Amino acid sequence: MTESFAFEPRNAAECMEVLQQDTLVPRGLGRSYADQATNDQHYVAVCTKMNYFMAWDEANGILECQSGTSLEEIINTFGPKGWLPMICPGTKFVTIGGAIANDIHGKAHHIDGSFVNCVLSFTIMLADGRILTASRTENEDLFWANFGGLGLLGVILTAKIKLRKIETTYFRQKSMVIKDLDHMLEAVTKYDETFNYSVAWIDALATGKKLGSGVLTLGNAAKLNELPEKLKADPLKLHATSKLFVPFFLPSFVLNGLTVRMMNKVIAFVQNSPKDFVHYEKFFFPLDAINNWNRGYGKRGFIQYQFVIPEANGRQNLKEILELIAASGCRPFLNVFKKMGEGQGILSFPFKGYTLAIDFPVSRELHAFTPKLDEKVLSAGGRLYLGKDGMLTAAMFRAMYPQYEQWLAVKRKYDPHDRFSSNIGRRLELSARS
Numbered sequence: 001m002t003e004s005f006a007f008e009p010r011n012a013a014e015c016m017e018v019l020q021q022d023t024l025v026p027r028g029l030g031r032s033y034a035d036q037a038t039n040d041q042h043y044v045a046v047c048t049k050m051n052y053f054m055a056w057d058e059a060n061g062i063l064e065c066q067s068g069t070s071l072e073e074i075i076n077t078f079g080p081k082g083w084l085p086m087i088c089p090g091t092k093f094v095t096i097g098g099a100i101a102n103d104i105h106g107k108a109h110h111i112d113g114s115f116v117n118c119v120l121s122f123t124i125m126l127a128d129g130r131i132l133t134a135s136r137t138e139n140e141d142l143f144w145a146n147f148g149g150l151g152l153l154g155v156i157l158t159a160k161i162k163l164r165k166i167e168t169t170y171f172r173q174k175s176m177v178i179k180d181l182d183h184m185l186e187a188v189t190k191y192d193e194t195f196n197y198s199v200a201w202i203d204a205l206a207t208g209k210k211l212g213s214g215v216l217t218l219g220n221a222a223k224l225n226e227l228p229e230k231l232k233a234d235p236l237k238l239h240a241t242s243k244l245f246v247p248f249f250l251p252s253f254v255l256n257g258l259t260v261r262m263m264n265k266v267i268a269f270v271q272n273s274p275k276d277f278v279h280y281e282k283f284f285f286p287l288d289a290i291n292n293w294n295r296g297y298g299k300r301g302f303i304q305y306q307f308v309i310p311e312a313n314g315r316q317n318l319k320e321i322l323e324l325i326a327a328s329g330c331r332p333f334l335n336v337f338k339k340m341g342e343g344q345g346i347l348s349f350p351f352k353g354y355t356l357a358i359d360f361p362v363s364r365e366l367h368a369f370t371p372k373l374d375e376k377v378l379s380a381g382g383r384l385y386l387g388k389d390g391m392l393t394a395a396m397f398r399a400m401y402p403q404y405e406q407w408l409a410v411k412r413k414y415d416p417h418d419r420f421s422s423n424i425g426r427r428l429e430l431s432a433r434s
């Protein structure tokens with residue numbers, strides 16, 4: 001349980017006013033999974049009112065907007081004009097500030113890389129009130145340290161980002177049932193060459209010969225001439241806002257071994273969709289269709305544990321990790337697997353290798369289990385995604401991100417007195433004084 005003082009600034013001056021009294025951390029739509037955008041007993045600047053579009057260069061597809069603008073707002077405005085964000089995570093309810101601070105990635109990471117690849121520059125308010133522009137050629141250290149910088153270097157105010165030209169808001173999709181881990185690794189390697197979007201659901205309860213089995217979903221943006229006649233009538237259609245929701249927290253006993261197994265079968269069936277063309281909404285953001293979906297995990301909630309490990313010895317390491325999870329008794333629920341491309345920002349999560357994101361309902365066993373999993377991931381040469389982590393220790397973080405000293409040097413330069421501070425910053429000792 002944590003309590004912070006939230007305020008909703010409309011500009012840099014309002015952030016500065018608070019910063020002169022106390023520490024703060026910026027926050028977007030709060031879609032990171034743990035303590036990234038909280039600041040116990042101190043301030044949180046909820047930036048969602050800083051959400052104006054400032055300039056649009058149609059010829060080059062470059063949008064300048066305030067940092068509290070969400071991907072949803074961008075899609076709703078620019079989708080019908082034939083443009084979508086270049087990098088889409090699994091939800092559209094994220095702001096540009098949040099997307100930069102976690103250097104988010106999507107299903108096309110192996111082709112498009114992470115969010116940094118669509119950002120030309122941003123402006124940021126620093127601890128001393130200066131507003132600087134950061135880009136690949138101006139204040140480069142500040143630029144690279146903010147991708148994965150968890151809001152601990154300043155308040156990002158505006159950004160220039162590149163959108164992607166599209167002919168339709170549909171995707172040509174192909175799904176296939178995967179029988180085991182060898183099949184999975186062979187399929188992702190083979191199809192990542194021909195499909196820009198690729199993600200797999202893995203049945204993390206499967207063991208023995210079925211270890212690593214699941215469903216691989218692949219896709220490419222659909223061109224206008226490929227669409228079936230009935231979709232051609234409105235090729236840039238937007239999706240209506242979903243009215244489905246989970247009305248209350250489900251009791252924890254609902255997620256027992258049996259129901260998780262049954263749900264895994266349902267997910268496998270739904271994922272293996274026979275539909276050739278799917279709308280971007282279903283393709284990118286399936287969970288957005290159910291408001292308050294997190295209530296399904298009960299009041300104790302869940303953690304999402306996402307790691308990436310190198311390709312070298314990847315098969316053996318994945319096998320051991322999946323066996324460890326299946327034997328843990330921790331009831332892994334939604335497990336998303338993908339092959340990643342190269343990473344870039346100083347503390348950005350991705351690097352070339354295999355990533356697996358697992359939802360675990362919070363339980364007593366889980367607290368004892370994740371440190372074991374951390375050790376295994378580390379020994380495989382891997383690391384956790386800080387945008388989702390809620391349990392890593394400072395020592396384990398430093399072992400997983402040995403480049404942390406390089407980031408701390410930037411922190412000491414721009415925020416020597418730790419005016420920007422947060423719960424995760426304290427937990428992982430991401431402080432100028434450490």
Ligand SMILES: Cc1cc2nc3c(=O)[nH]c(=O)nc-3n(C[C@H](O)[C@H](O)[C@H](O)COP(=O)(O)OP(=O)(O)OC[C@H]3O[C@@H](n4cnc5c(N)ncnc54)[C@H](O)[C@@H]3O)c2cc1C
Pocket residue numbers: 025026027028029030031032033036037047067068088089090091093094095096097098099101102103104105106107149150151152154155156157287387388
């Ligand atoms: C259903 C779901 C699916 C997801 N799928 C993916 C996925 O596929 N890939 C992926 O990478 N992530 C994914 N995420 C995580 C999500 O994309 C990131 O956590 C993202 O950063 C959330 O953005 P936000 O606006 O909600 O930021 P918040 O959660 O509010 O904040 C995240 C971080 O950004 C910082 N921040 C926010 N605004 C600013 C600002 N103006 N200036 C400086 N720092 C700022 C905060 O301090 C914090 O450290 C998913 C999350 C959910 C809930």
